Amino acid sequence: MRLFQFFLLLTIYLHGAFAVKEYLFKKCAQSGFCNRNRHFASQVAENVDYQSRYSIDESTLNYIESDASIVGDIFKTVSDSTKIRFPFIINILENNNIRLRIDEDRSQIKLENKLLKKERYNEASKYAFNGEPKSSTNYKFNQISNGKFSIVYGDKNQYEAIIYTTPFKIVVNYNGEEQLVLNDRSFLNIEHFRTEDENDVNLTPEESSFNSFHDDFKDSKDDSLIFGPESVALDVSFNGFKHVYGIPEHADTLSLKDTSESEPYRLYNVDIFEYETDSRLPMYGVIPFMVAHKVGLSAGIFWVNAADTYVDIKKTENQVDNVLSSKTDTKTHWISENGILDIVILIGETPTDVTKSYASLTGNVQLPQLFSLGYHQCRWNYNDEEDVLQITENFDKYDIPYDVIWLDVEYTDSKKYFTWKKELFPDPERMLNKLDETGRTLVAIIDPHLKTDYEVSDEVIKQDIALKNNKGEPFKGHCWPGESVWFDSFNPKSQKYWDHLFRNGTGLAGDATNFHIWNDMNEPSVFSGPETSSPKDLITYGDWEIRSDHNVYGLTFHEATYESLTKRFVNKRPFILTRAYYSGSQRTASMWTGDNMSKWEYLKISLPMILTSNVVNMPFAGADVGGFFGNPSKELLTRWYQAGIWYPFFRAHAHIDSRRREPWVPGEPYTSHIRDALKIRYALLPLIYTKFYESSITGSPVVDPLFYITPENIKSFEIEDEFYFGGLLVKPVTDEGAESVEIYIPDDEIHYDYETYQTYQGEGDHHIEAPLGKIPILIRGGTITPRKDRVRRSSKLMKYDPYTLVVALDSKGDAKGTLYIDDGETFDYENGDYLYINFEVSNNEIKSNVNSGSLNASNKVEKIIIIGSSTGGIGNEATVSQGSEWTTSIISGENHAVIKSPGVKLNENWSIKF
Numbered sequence: 035m036r037l038f039q040f041f042l043l044l045t046i047y048l049h050g051a052f053a054v055k056e057y058l059f060k061k062c063a064q065s066g067f068c069n070r071n072r073h074f075a076s077q078v079a080e081n082v083d084y085q086s087r088y089s090i091d092e093s094t095l096n097y098i099e100s101d102a103s104i105v106g107d108i109f110k111t112v113s114d115s116t117k118i119r120f121p122f123i124i125n126i127l128e129n130n131n132i133r134l135r136i137d138e139d140r141s142q143i144k145l146e147n148k149l150l151k152k153e154r155y156n157e158a159s160k161y162a163f164n165g166e167p168k169s170s171t172n173y174k175f176n177q178i179s180n181g182k183f184s185i186v187y188g189d190k191n192q193y194e195a196i197i198y199t200t201p202f203k204i205v206v207n208y209n210g211e212e213q214l215v216l217n218d219r220s221f222l223n224i225e226h227f228r229t230e231d232e233n234d235v236n237l238t239p240e241e242s243s244f245n246s247f248h249d250d251f252k253d254s255k256d257d258s259l260i261f262g263p264e265s266v267a268l269d270v271s272f273n274g275f276k277h278v279y280g281i282p283e284h285a286d287t288l289s290l291k292d293t294s295e296s297e298p299y300r301l302y303n304v305d306i307f308e309y310e311t312d313s314r315l316p317m318y319g320v321i322p323f324m325v326a327h328k329v330g331l332s333a334g335i336f337w338v339n340a341a342d343t344y345v346d347i348k349k350t351e352n353q354v355d356n357v358l359s360s361k362t363d364t365k366t367h368w369i370s371e372n373g374i375l376d377i378v379i380l381i382g383e384t385p386t387d388v389t390k391s392y393a394s395l396t397g398n399v400q401l402p403q404l405f406s407l408g409y410h411q412c413r414w415n416y417n418d419e420e421d422v423l424q425i426t427e428n429f430d431k432y433d434i435p436y437d438v439i440w441l442d443v444e445y446t447d448s449k450k451y452f453t454w455k456k457e458l459f460p461d462p463e464r465m466l467n468k469l470d471e472t473g474r475t476l477v478a479i480i481d482p483h484l485k486t487d488y489e490v491s492d493e494v495i496k497q498d499i500a501l502k503n504n505k506g507e508p509f510k511g512h513c514w515p516g517e518s519v520w521f522d523s524f525n526p527k528s529q530k531y532w533d534h535l536f537r538n539g540t541g542l543a544g545d546a547t548n549f550h551i552w553n554d555m556n557e558p559s560v561f562s563g564p565e566t567s568s569p570k571d572l573i574t575y576g577d578w579e580i581r582s583d584h585n586v587y588g589l590t591f592h593e594a595t596y597e598s599l600t601k602r603f604v605n606k607r608p609f610i611l612t613r614a615y616y617s618g619s620q621r622t623a624s625m626w627t628g629d630n631m632s633k634w635e636y637l638k639i640s641l642p643m644i645l646t647s648n649v650v651n652m653p654f655a656g657a658d659v660g661g662f663f664g665n666p667s668k669e670l671l672t673r674w675y676q677a678g679i680w681y682p683f684f685r686a687h688a689h690i691d692s693r694r695r696e697p698w699v700p701g702e703p704y705t706s707h708i709r710d711a712l713k714i715r716y717a718l719l720p721l722i723y724t725k726f727y728e729s730s731i732t733g734s735p736v737v738d739p740l741f742y743i744t745p746e747n748i749k750s751f752e753i754e755d756e757f758y759f760g761g762l763l764v765k766p767v768t769d770e771g772a773e774s775v776e777i778y779i780p781d782d783e784i785h786y787d788y789e790t791y792q793t794y795q796g797e798g799d800h801h802i803e804a805p806l807g808k809i810p811i812l813i814r815g816g817t818i819t820p821r822k823d824r825v826r827r828s829s830k831l832m833k834y835d836p837y838t839l840v841v842a843l844d845s846k847g848d849a850k851g852t853l854y855i856d857d858g859e860t861f862d863y864e865n866g867d868y869l870y871i872n873f874e875v876s877n878n879e880i881k882s883n884v885n886s887g888s889l890n891a892s893n894k895v896e897k898i899i900i901i902g903s904s905t906g907g908i909g910n911e912a913t914v915s916q917g918s919e920w921t922t923s924i925i926s927g928e929n930h931a932v933i934k935s936p937g938v939k940l941n942e943n944w945s946i947k948f
């Protein structure tokens with residue numbers, strides 16, 4: 035069966051002929067722990083008198099004043115004679131986040147299997163958090179009285195957590211109003227350890243025993259389920275919040291759907307063939323972080339668990355005197371297969387605050403090398419050295435900028451990673467050097483499955499750094515190369531060997547510095563495994579079942595690669611693309627949305643998917659431009675490029691069976707339209723780089739959903755086909771045959787057309803003509819966008835070029851903006867070798883102030899475009915001051931004026947009066 039399945043899946047992959055094989059993936063009803071918890075929840079919900087069986091024993095409470103934490107025991111009353119103890123800890127963290135952890139006391143249990151730890155898995159936070167979180171210093175405990183205790187926190191005492199002991203419940207207030215309630219619906223459920231024989235006496239009447247000790251789903255039948263049932267589940271209600279976002283990865287809407295009548299959102303890293311849109315099925319990555327937003331307040335939940343997880347969402351309208359009020363609550367139910375219960379609650383005044391607060395816990399995005407924000411050309415596969423160089427030549431011939439060419443699995447000898455197919459790539463270093471001559475970079479794929487019987491897998495087995503089966507032997511399964519073993523990147527010892535494989539000089543790419551890595555299939559994808567992934571009872575380093583740490587495996591793999599590349603390069607920022615990811619992946623990798631299709635609906639869904647990624651602080655995100663499976667029409671390809679230039683990670687990719695479709699392939703007028711779009715991207719690289727810098731410092735998104743800019747405007751909460759990239763409001767065309775769009779402006783701020791400077795103003799829809807060559811882009815009044823208008827073959831060749839500043843005046847004639855500059859490749863910026871500049875315009879004067887950094891950049895400003903009706907009164911001369919004073923000319927045009935060659939250098943402050 036296993037081999038047969040492997041070949042079936044290989045066929046599907048290679049030929050891409052079918053739609054997603056939904057039946058390969060467990061529905062909640064087929065999954066033991068999800069089925070049991072949905073059943074439990076329905077029993078509890080039906081019984082209006084039900085009281086949660088969980089309560090805190092007041093005598094166990096201990097207030098640790100020095101560490102902003104309270105510990106104690108929660109007991110679950112199974113029956114009169116059976117009470118189970120769960121130690122808990124509540125901490126108030128910096129940034130006014132509150133964390134609750136509930137563990138199970140397993141010290142008394144006897145586990146026959148000596149290969150595994152018997153404790154519940156508690157290491158998800160070790161991988162997700164960016165170091166140990168700091169405790170708050172702004173808090174006050176109100177000790178137990180009348181069955182509750184509370185913690186007041188925040189600099190204005192604006193937060194309060196009230197913890198009720200019997201039954202257990204936590205209410206979180208902000209400014210005196212109830213915002214979030216934990217165990218509001220009494221769905222808290224921790225399946226404590228018991229053997230199969232003891233199961234009956236350990237079940238409460240509301241519980242079921244469905245698939246507790248075996249799994250009857252297809253290829254999961256061999257699952258040893260040594261621990262039996264051990265799920266953790268909790269409900270969290272968001273009061274007055276109609277919209278919740280996040281918890282990727284799903285091909286679904288930005289504002290998440292009510293799942294009462296459907297499948298819950300599933301969070302489990304899997305390789306999902308030909309995924310469908312409008313789906314709650316799991317995908318390649320997981321970030322168990324949800325953001326809720328309403329006018330005046332935003333909140334977040336970070337469910338720190340790395341096991342298979344389902345999330346149910348229920349939206350309920352509150353009834354007031356039988357009349358439906360406008361207040362909607364969102365009630366969520368989080369269900370994980372095992373691990374401790376670990377949850378962080380974040381509340382802020384805006385959604386940006388909540389995203390940043392989550393970033394303060396898990397780390398900010400790495401500052402990427404500038405080249406990686408350029409255009410990436412990929413397909414499965416570029417065949418040989420000649421092909422690679424020919425593609426590069428064609429980009430130059432057709433005057434189309436590009437930075438990176440990619441090699442997929444076929445470059446290797448028989449899919450043995452760290453080898454080259456010598457007859458096709460006889461001299462990789464020569465090829466890399468040739469690419470380097472025009473500033474181009476190569477990215478090659480390295481996957482975690484290692485073909486058996488070759489030196490790398492032999493060594494991995496010898497060094498005991500392979501994933502193990504439930505008997506403790508190296509696990510063998512099937513993937514691209516046929517039979518393979520999997521690299522166990524949880525094992526700290528594995529790093530040394532990985533470093534060796536990537537070593538400089540005699541390793542994979544000689545000493546080339548224009549060589550970076552793509553980590554694919556790291557969910558991990560196992561063609562012969564259940565749900566195309568690893569059996570859940572594999573053992574990872576630390577004696578944990580992969581059942582517990584499955585969703586962080588991909589992160590450990592790309593982090594190992596990152597570390598090896600940092601060593602290989604000495605002082606260059608590594609670029610890594612990963613398919614599987616978890617909270618924390620943003621610190622070292624970019625992601626893409628996997629194997630989409632060359633269809634309009636996939637172009638459309640890429641926008642909410644990438645916005646979701648930005649909401650949850652994984653902003654370096656993209657989707658395969660053109661669609662992976664199939665062949666896009668020329669129109670679709672063109673529209674996809676016009677949308678793709680706004681993906682923070684911008685790469686075209688295609689399946690091995692698809693036809694060639696590099697930008698010159700469709701011919702005119704398509705090639706010109708694609709070239710124009712790419713040139714917009716390249717001109718905007720200073721803006722894009724600045725947005726990444728700001729995200730790397732503050733955790734703010736790179737691309738903002740509309741409601742991040744106008745959090746008070748309810749109408750913007752569900753908009754997912756438009757976004758702001760800095761001051762640019764963009765609505766890519768995603769409908770076949772469309773010649774115009776209605777673009778929604780979310781407030782009364784004035785906006786200008788990106789090319790004609792025509793004015794659009796007024797909250798509401800505005801009609802914009804958008805024939806095939808046009809991307810609807812408006813510039814928001816009050817912003818300053820930095821650009822480099824001399825677009826060249828690659829971003830590296832534009833390094834010393836001068837800047838253009840695009841000043842879009844608001845109705846008062848003011849504007850603001852920022853610009854970040856550094857060498858674009860090393861870590862020297864960490865020692866101050868950069869410039870972060872503030873620009874400000876008011877009263878017909880633009881001022882530039884270096885905010886921080888001290889790079890001796892020689893770049894100048896070559897022109898300043900000032901847009902706005904008030905430019906009508908501008909004269910034809912501007913006075914520039916930087917050390918001394920001089921004048922320069924101004925040329926006026928329709929609704930704008932251009933200050934020509936002001937001659938200012940960016941590393942010193944300056945001002946210009948116009």
Ligand code: NOJ
Binds near residue numbers: 554555628
């Ligand atoms: C699966 C990836 O999603 C796809 O992008 C890649 O081309 C194939 N693996 C082959 O490596």
